[in-house]
Amino acid sequence: MPKYREHALVENFFDVRSAVYAGRAWLCSEAAKFDYRQTKGALLSALKPQADENILEIGCGTGIWSKIVAKLCKTLTAIDISAEMLDAAKKAANKKNVKFVKCDFLDYRTKKKFDKIFMVRVMESFKNKERAIKNISKMLKHNGKLVIISKTTPGIWDVSPRIRRFFAGIGFFKLRDADMPRVYVKNISAGGLMELLAKNGFSHLSLGFAVLRPPLFKKDDREIPIIAKPLEKAALDFFGFASRIAGRLPMPGSWILYPFSESYVISATRGI
Numbered sequence: 001m002p003k004y005r006e007h008a009l010v011e012n013f014f015d016v017r018s019a020v021y022a023g024r025a026w027l028c029s030e031a032a033k034f035d036y037r038q039t040k041g042a043l044l045s046a047l048k049p050q051a052d053e054n055i056l057e058i059g060c061g062t063g064i065w066s067k068i069v070a071k072l073c074k075t076l077t078a079i080d081i082s083a084e085m086l087d088a089a090k091k092a093a094n095k096k097n098v099k100f101v102k103c104d105f106l107d108y109r110t111k112k113k114f115d116k117i118f119m120v121r122v123m124e125s126f127k128n129k130e131r132a133i134k135n136i137s138k139m140l141k142h143n144g145k146l147v148i149i150s151k152t153t154p155g156i157w158d159v160s161p162r163i164r165r166f167f168a169g170i171g172f173f174k175l176r177d178a179d180m181p182r183v184y185v186k187n188i189s190a191g192g193l194m195e196l197l198a199k200n201g202f203s204h205l206s207l208g209f210a211v212l213r214p215p216l217f218k219k220d221d222r223e224i225p226i227i228a229k230p231l232e233k234a235a236l237d238f239f240g241f242a243s244r245i246a247g248r249l250p251m252p253g254s255w256i257l258y259p260f261s262e263s264y265v266i267s268a269t270r271g272i
């Protein structure tokens with residue numbers, strides 16, 4: 001049993017949600033496919049997996065990133081708190097060099113030292129985020145690399161689900177996931193996470209955007225879907241182009257755009 005009550009909620013939520021998770025998050029709509037392409041680009045350009053590296057993935061979910069990274073590295077250890085998500089990952093990334101572990105990451109212990117560690121949209125589920133960073137630090141080699149993709153806060157994506165709920169209440173947009181069990185989610189800002197990493201012995205911190213677009217598409221209950229379907233592709237192409245320009249902006253240009261991003265990517269090196 002996970003130690004934190006909140007983690008038990010997370011485990012239950014993802015057990016129930018596993019059947020639809022990958023489709024809804026990454027495949028089912030134009031916006032989901034856009035998010036997939038942007039996140040994949042951000043992950044691979046930050047992580048740069050190499051053929052001689054042992055990599056740990058925290059919260060592998062249905063294995064959407066595991067199957068890509070496993071092809072590029074020596075071994076991948078993929079852990080998840082949800083047995084159902086892990087079962088889906090085992091089917092998606094069924095390779096000899098992948099080891100799957102079912103556990104709460106905050107309780108995970110190993111003598112192995114990894115070259116790189118990554119997680120995509122998992123940080124927000126940890127009740128104790130500092131404990132997660134300390135645990136990562138113990139199992140990452142000196143000079144090893146950590147890549148975290150996490151949902152942005154504060155920003156427009158904090159507000160949009162409330163607006164959608166309001167309109168759902170007065171009979172506009174439906175709430176697709178009203179019947180889902182309760183889950184624990186607490187986003188951490190990029191600044192807050194960088195501070196935590198620096199405090200725990202990480203250096204060479206860098207910030208970029210994973211997904212930079214407004215919540216105006218048909219995807220999930222976090223969005224206000226006002227962009228008409230025939231215009232979705234052109235609008236997403238525009239935001240893809242804008243993201244490429246934003247990625248080249250020097251500070252503080254990128255910080256000005258930060259509240260408009262859906263998710264960010266931070267990479268850091270263990271040790272000074």
Ligand SMILES: C[S@@+](CC[C@H](N)C(=O)[O-])C[C@H]1O[C@@H](n2cnc3c(N)ncnc32)[C@H](O)[C@@H]1O
Pocket residue numbers: 007010011014025058059060061062063064079080081082085103104105106119120121122125126
């Ligand atoms: C939002 S999903 C993301 C899945 C995958 N990384 C992706 O991008 O598609 C979060 C995943 O993290 C897992 N997770 C959440 N808290 C965890 C914890 N404390 N230990 C291990 N896995 C956890 C969940 O079970 C779920 O599969």
